[in-house]
Amino acid sequence: MKREHLNIDHVTMEFPTPTGAFRALDNVDLVIDKGEFVSLIGHSGCGKSTVLNVVAGLYQATAGGVILDGTEVNEPGPDRAVVFQNHSLLPWLTAYQNVELAVKQVFGRKKSRAEIKQWIEHNLHLVHMDHAMHKRPDEISGGMKQRVGIARALAMQPKVLLMDEPFGALDALTRAHMQESLMEIHADLGNTVIMITHDVDEAVLLSDRIVMMTNGPAATIGEILKIDLARPRNRVEMADDAAYNHYRHEVLQFLYERQRRPGEEAEAVEQEQESTQELKVVKATRAA
Amino acid sequence: MMLSRDKIFSTEDYTAFISSFVLPMVAIAIFLGLWSASAKQVQTSLGQLPGPSAVFQQASNLVDEHFAEREKEAAFYQRQEKRNAAKLAKDPNAKVKIRPYTGKPTFFDQIVTSLVTVFTGFVLASLIAIPVGIITGLSNNLYKAINPVVQLLKPVSPLAWLPIVTMVVSAVYVTDDPMFEKSYLNSAITVMLCCMWPTLINTAVGVSSVDKDLINVSKVLRLGWFTKVYKIVLPSAFPMIFTGLRLSVSIGWMVLIAAEMLAQNPGLGKFVWDEFQNGSSNSLGRIMVAVIAIGFTGFLLDRGMLMLQRRVSWDKTAVLR
Ligand SMILES: Nc1ncnc2c1ncn2[C@@H]1O[C@H](COP(=O)(O)OP(=O)(O)OP(=O)(O)O)[C@@H](O)[C@H]1O
Ligand SMILES: [Mg+2]
Numbered sequence: 351m352k353r354e355h356l357n358i359d360h361v362t363m364e365f366p367t368p369t370g371a372f373r374a375l376d377n378v379d380l381v382i383d384k385g386e387f388v389s390l391i392g393h394s395g396c397g398k399s400t401v402l403n404v405v406a407g408l409y410q411a412t413a414g415g416v417i418l419d420g421t422e423v424n425e426p427g428p429d430r431a432v433v434f435q436n437h438s439l440l441p442w443l444t445a446y447q448n449v450e451l452a453v454k455q456v457f458g459r460k461k462s463r464a465e466i467k468q469w470i471e472h473n474l475h476l477v478h479m480d481h482a483m484h485k486r487p488d489e490i491s492g493g494m495k496q497r498v499g500i501a502r503a504l505a506m507q508p509k510v511l512l513m514d515e516p517f518g519a520l521d522a523l524t525r526a527h528m529q530e531s532l533m534e535i536h537a538d539l540g541n542t543v544i545m546i547t548h549d550v551d552e553a554v555l556l557s558d559r560i561v562m563m564t565n566g567p568a569a570t571i572g573e574i575l576k577i578d579l580a581r582p583r584n585r586v587e588m589a590d591d592a593a594y595n596h597y598r599h600e601v602l603q604f605l606y607e608r609q610r611r612p613g614e615e616a617e618a619v620e621q622e623q624e625s626t627q628e629l630k631v632v633k634a635t636r637a638a
Numbered sequence: 639m640m641l642s643r644d645k646i647f648s649t650e651d652y653t654a655f656i657s658s659f660v661l662p663m664v665a666i667a668i669f670l671g672l673w674s675a676s677a678k679q680v681q682t683s684l685g686q687l688p689g690p691s692a693v694f695q696q697a698s699n700l701v702d703e704h705f706a707e708r709e710k711e712a713a714f715y716q717r718q719e720k721r722n723a724a725k726l727a728k729d730p731n732a733k734v735k736i737r738p739y740t741g742k743p744t745f746f747d748q749i750v751t752s753l754v755t756v757f758t759g760f761v762l763a764s765l766i767a768i769p770v771g772i773i774t775g776l777s778n779n780l781y782k783a784i785n786p787v788v789q790l791l792k793p794v795s796p797l798a799w800l801p802i803v804t805m806v807v808s809a810v811y812v813t814d815d816p817m818f819e820k821s822y823l824n825s826a827i828t829v830m831l832c833c834m835w836p837t838l839i840n841t842a843v844g845v846s847s848v849d850k851d852l853i854n855v856s857k858v859l860r861l862g863w864f865t866k867v868y869k870i871v872l873p874s875a876f877p878m879i880f881t882g883l884r885l886s887v888s889i890g891w892m893v894l895i896a897a898e899m900l901a902q903n904p905g906l907g908k909f910v911w912d913e914f915q916n917g918s919s920n921s922l923g924r925i926m927v928a929v930i931a932i933g934f935t936g937f938l939l940d941r942g943m944l945m946l947q948r949r950v951s952w953d954k955t956a957v958l959r
Contacts, residue, residue: 408854426857438851442873442952451869455859488953506859 353420355384356405356510356542360414363400374400376568377414380561382510385540389553391601392563392572393609398546401563402512405544406432418509428456431503433513437495439487445498446483449473452502473505474498476535493524497531504535513545517552525549526585529556537582550605554597555583562604572609575600688923693930696923704744711739745909745924749931752905755822756894756939759829760887767834767886768879771841772867775875781842792835796828796893800901803827821903828897833890837882844878845871873952880947887943891936906932 363375374397382388390398403409405416407426416423418430426432439448449470457466474483477497487495496516503511516532517525529552536543536556547553553560557577564572577597579588588594674689681687688696722734743751774781807823848871856866872879898907910928913921 406858408857426854427860428858430858432854432858434851434854436851438849438855440852440855440870440873452859455861455865486952 354381354417355386355419356382357417358382358401358405358414359417361401361404361411361416362413363397363404363409364412373568374566375404375411376570378570379414380571380574382542382544384542387536387543387545387556387558389557389560390544390546390563391548391550391553391560391605392569393565393605394548396563396566397569398563399514402432402514402544402546405510406430406512408432428452428506429509431506431508431511433496433499433503433511433516435515435518437487437492437499439495439498439502441487444484444486445474445479445490445494445501446470448487448498449502449505453505456506469505473501476504476538477501477531491524493520493528496520496528500532500535504539504541508541510542510544513543515546515548518548525552529585532556533582550598550601551585553601554579554594555585555588560597560601562601562609565609573604575604682922684917684922685919688926692923693926696920697927699920700745700924700927704746707741707744711741714739714741743904745928745931748904748906748909749935751822752894752898752907753935755825755898755903755905756829756887756890758822758826759894760833760890762826762830763834763886763890764837764883766830767837767882768841771838771879771882772845772871772875774838775842775845776867776871778846781846788835788838791831792839794832796832796897797900799828799831800824800897803831804901819904821901824901825894825897825903825905829890829894832893833886836885836889837879840878840882840885841875844875844882847878848874876951877947877953880943880951884940884943884947887939888936891932891939895932 358378358380361375361378362373364371364373366372378401380388390401392398400409404411405423407416407423407430410424423430439445440451443451450466453461453466453470453473457469461469471480471483474480477500479494479497479501482490482494487498490498496519500513500516503513517528520528533556535541545556554577560575560577561571562573562575563569575597579591579593579597670690674691677687677689718737722736725732725734770784774784804824807820807827811820811823852870852874856870861869894905895907895910897903898905899911900907902908902911906928910925913924913928
């Protein structure tokens with residue numbers, strides 16, 4: 351039997367609140383292979399970030415646990431690097447220094463000074479940030495900040511890369527570029543990735559599996575969709591691909607038919623409009 | 639080719655000039671006018687309340703007195719040196735005494751004394767308040783434990799501290815060869831006790847409100863306590879710490895003047911008190927010069943802190959005022 355890489359084992363999470371315990375997650379159970387790219391999708395507030403934080407070790411599960419390569423996860427650590435939604439760079443350090451902080455902490459004793467410098471530059475190069483290495487976060491755009499955040503996470507050489515809506519705050523075009531970069535990096539390095547997203551196209555384009563969560567409270571995994579599309583994937587070709595559109599439809603159906611809550615019609619319409627905007631972007635990139 | 643006038647002085651230049659120079663000047667002129675008009679209406683036991691011109695007169699008197707005193711001092715040392723040289727010429731083994739000049743400190747000497755004292759008290763206060771603030775800010779329980787004590791001690795007036803400080807200093811600080819004057823220690827410690835709190839509270843609040851995501855970053859990286867404080871907590875609490883420091887300097891300066899008046903410790907406060915007791919026809923004018931000097935020095939101290947903050951702040955774009 352093949353030993354499992356990452357096992358999210360029957361995780362239940364309760365938060366203490368003034369009115370008693372609030373059960374956010376109920377029995378979330380998922381096994382992820384090495385090098386697999388998994389997306390978590392679900393309505394706002396269902397508990398996606400909570401799952402990620404439990405894997406990161408920032409939260410302790412009330413019941414169940416997370417096992418990574420045979421060891422139980424009890425505390426945060428650089429083997430499970432997190433890319434936060436709002437980039438979380440230290441504003442008083444340059445891009446280079448932000449990555450340096452992580453590299454020195456993780457490899458401080460194992461690498462020489464020259465090797466550290468080279469490793470920092472290599473990771474910034476991976477995310478195409480060579481030209482603005484020595485700028486501070488307030489001097490670069492949102493997309494660039496997110497790139498640096500990814501470089502910082504990659505530079506830790508994590509076993510698992512955890513991303514909480516990494517591109518949520520970006521405009522559609524920048525997001526498309528970032529998705530390309532992420533696909534490249536994943537193809538090169540083969541990291542295990544768990545990514546939270548609200549964007550159906552993003553999930554289908556990037557993932558090996560899409561984990562769809564039910565609505566909270568006591569959210570759990572509703573369905574898991576395996577995406578059998580050949581890599582490398584090209585968003586322009588995908589737009590006309592029948593399989594791609596089928597997967598996309600499945601996810602939309604889960605989100606807006608099976609998991610739709612009363613009074614959510616307006617939101618659903620908005621989401622639909624957003625999706626059509628995405629399509630326009632695809633056309634725009636093709637034209638360019 | 640003709641250069642039009644408004645190429646050299648654009649409209650924006652004019653507005654900037656008016657708002658940054660002309661407007662304050664107009665305000666000062668109005669203030670001086672009101673002062674001079676109302677001063678004429680008030681008769682005190684020391685004569686008419688001095689207007690701007692009388693105060694200006696006293697200010698230049700104080701400057702003259704300062705230089706006269708300095709000349710006297712120089713002359714004193716010259717005479718002493720001559721005497722000693724003559725003594726030594728007669729008998730090379732003679733013991734010569736060098737006595738220090740003991741003239742009355744001038745207005746400007748008092749300003750310097752006050753500045754040195756406030757600086758001492760402020761530095762002592764910061765050396766205590768910043769570390770304590772960091773430690774309390776990092777621990778919720780410690781914050782809850784210390785907060786009531788701080789809230790209780792914070793509003794205590796300098797006038798209440800002073801007798802206690804005086805008694806403690808004279809009980810504890812007993813040496814034959816004192817390095818510092820007791821009065822200097824009394825004032826500095828009173829300043830310290832009163833101006834410590836804004837820095838402590840602001841540091842604690844700044845430290846405890848560090849962005850949760852940044853704390854998570856430090857957890858994921860498994861930064862040690864010291865690295866976390868040095869790399870993440872301090873820089874992000876920096877603006878709050880400086881806000882506290884600026885409040886502390888202003889409070890320290892106000893407290894010092896009061897303490898000097900009450901305890902007759904050398905400094906600007908003593909100058910004001912002495913003039914008040916003196917009660918000559920010039921006294922009110924001289925006190926007003928002191929009041930203006932106190933205000934102006936306080937302003938300069940605040941500006942100085944602001945410049946320091948701009949200097950060392952990582953965020954050069956922040957608007958500081
Ligand atoms: N520290 C906490 N204390 C109490 N309740 C919490 C805490 N963190 C999350 N919750 C609750 O748990 C539920 C899930 O939150 P979570 O942040 O995981 O949602 P999410 O799926 O990430 O939402 P979004 O898509 O909006 O980011 C929410 O109802 C939230 O109110
Ligand atoms: Mg979330």
